Amino acid sequence: MLLNGMKIVSFCHFLQGPAATQYLSDMGAEVVKIEPPQGAYERHWAGADRAKAGGVSAFFLSANRDARSLAIDLKHPKAKEVVYRLIRQSHAVVENFRPGTLDRLGFGYAAVKSEKPDIIYASASGFGTTGPYASRPGQDLLIQAMSGLIAGTGGRRGPTAVGCAAADQHGAALLALGIVGAYAKFLKTGEGTHVEANLLAAGVDLQSESLVTYYASNRGRAALDRDERLATWFHEAPYGVYQIADGHMVLSLNPPDKLAEALDSAALRAFIGRNAYDGRDAYIAAVAEVLAPLTYAEIAAKLEAHRLWFARVEDFDDLRRNPQLLHNETFRDVDVNGVTVTLVNHPLRYDGKLPGFTGFALQPGAHSRSVLEEAGFAAEEVAALLDEGAVFAPTADMPGGGTRAAE
Structure with missing residues (x-):
């Protein structure tokens, strides 16, 4: 794989950091996850009332594949040496603690750089390492609120949160991008880089088109007030979500004359030649009325004949049957302690192939022994670290991290 040979020490928890290192491990990097003896936060919490598979948190399973676990008490006198x-x-x-946390533990950027001058040190935080918000907690919903994302979503029904951890996941992708860029520099020059990412920047970056358009249009906050069926504040109608006879569908950018012809609607022909942005509320209401009594199959037949842009709104159960997702191998079923769980695969292909999968560290310290032995610690040194409570491990390393792809 692309990053075979790259080695990463990860002080990451929650989602942004682990998801970033997962992108890198998918590409072949070797990731050692440093976590406390009781395990990182994401081992103990998950949404949907702490959903688990095989006794393992779904949150952990979403962002920690192929990472090896070293469980260690960072406050122990021997932790630094290890x-x-x-x-x-x-x-x-790679770390995503609040600014200053790793400095207090002796693993901040300055300390690490003094030990290894060519290190790539990637810090991810909520708001950045300096500035008036640096010490605030950074969490996805807070970032959605503070980045304008909630304000720009929802239309007339009011500010509406996005239904996933969008800032966290985008922040993870940006962090991984920065690390790969720094690694390319290292391979060329031998020099390290301090990469700094933050969730607030990620939340804003998600909205580049929207924000640049907002400031250029000079329309002000009034532009955000719109029929709730309109998907964004800056697109013209009929760009939106519609209830139909057997579910919901969306219409993308479609010329009013072609849409009226496809649906053979006198009501829609009345909007031909009008401003589809300034008159967006009236236009989307008219389109909604025309579509409401029709089934998706009826609508699709009409729109496909005119090569218009549309899609059915699919729910999470529908995704497992989506023929394109099946073709793309978007999901992967793996065995976790005897229970099959569905993972979302790496989103890219390399030379036509998806990255492989080796497993999870299903327990904190699942790889403590092997990681230390590979780092040059003698067997008696490893045993002493375990006996002294500096390092922690299950009774024996779990082969392959304890999981394998389902047959």
Whole structure:
């Protein structure tokens, strides 16, 4: 794979950091996850009332594949020696604690750089390492609110949150992008880089088109007030979501004359030549009335004949039957302690192939012994670290991290 040979020490928890390192491990990087003896936060919490598969948190399973786990008490006197030996043998350190946390533990950027001058040190935070908000907690919903994303979503029904951790996931992708860019620099020059990412920047970056359009249009806040069926504040009608006889569908950018012809509607022909943005509320209401009594199959037959843009609104159950997603191998079923769980695969292909999958560290410290032995610790040193409570591990390493692809 692309990043075979790259070694990463990860001080990451929650979603942004783990998801970023998962993108990198998918591409072949070796990721060692440093976590406390009781395990990282995402092992103990998940949505949907702490959903689990095989006793393992769904949150953990969403963003930690192929990461090896070293469970260690970072406050133990021998922790620095252990971790720094790993860092000196690695290309990158990735962390997403609040600014200053790792500095207090002795693993901040300045300390790590002094030990390994060519290190790639990637820091992800809520708002950045400096500034008036630096010490605030950064969490996806807070970022959606503070980045304008909630204000710009929902239309007349009022500010509406996006139904997923959009800022976290985009922040993870940006963090991974920065690390890969720094690694390319390292391979060319031998120099390290301090990569800094934050969720607020990610939340704003998600809306680049919307924000640039907003400031250029000079329409002000009134532009956000619109029929709730309109998908965005800046698109003209009929760009939106519609209830139909057997569910919901969306219409994308479609010329009013072609749409009126396709649906053979006198009501819609009345809007031909009008401003589809300034008159967006009236136009979308008229389109909604025409579509409401029709089934998706009836509408699709009419619109496909005129090569218009539309789609059915599919729910999560529909995705498992979607023929394109099946063709793309978007999902992967794996065995977790005897229970099959569905994962979302890496989103890219390389030379026509998806990245492989080796497993999860289903317990904190599942790889503590093997990670330390590979770093050069003798068997007696590993045993002493375990006995002294500096490092923690299950009774024996779990082969392959404890999971395998379902047959």
